[in-house]
Amino acid sequence: MSITIRRVLARTLSSSARRSKDPWPLPHTPQHIASTVTPSNVAPPQPIPRPNESIDTMRARLVYQSRKRGTLESDLLLSTFARDHLHTMAIPELSEYDKLLDESDWDIYYWATGNRTPPDRWASSLLLQKLKLHAKNEGKVVRSMPPLS
DSSP states (O other), X not given: OOHHHHXXXXXXXXXXXOOOOOSSOOTTSHHXXXXXXXXXXXXXXXXXXXXXXXXXXXHHHHHHHHHOXXXXXXXXXXXXXXXXXXGGOOHHHHHHHHHXXXXXXXXXXXXXXXXXXXXXXXXXXXXXXXXXXXXXXTTOOOOOOOOOO
């Protein structure tokens, strides 16, 4: 085999990975944080009016919405938060949590983990402070999705 053919084969059969941009960056990487930012000129979402919704129905809906977010990271964070805190929340705090769930999954996740600064409308929220404390998991509790019961 000639030297030229060996060099061509070595280049095409190389075991080293090609360096190209990953289309699906991992969470917490600078690329992911930058690619999931909600533009600042987008108005906050308007909640769906639910007149005459009972507090029990509201709690059940918020549990479901906390579990079914679209990303596993948000599902796990919010479903365990809902399990631990929804039963003690009064109607005003439940309404605030309902508004929070209308935000983008990655925004909520990165606000809670401290990787992104929340907008002014959430900057002084006591509810978001509770969620941040929950996300820190200082007790090192192994978390899994709670049952739907």
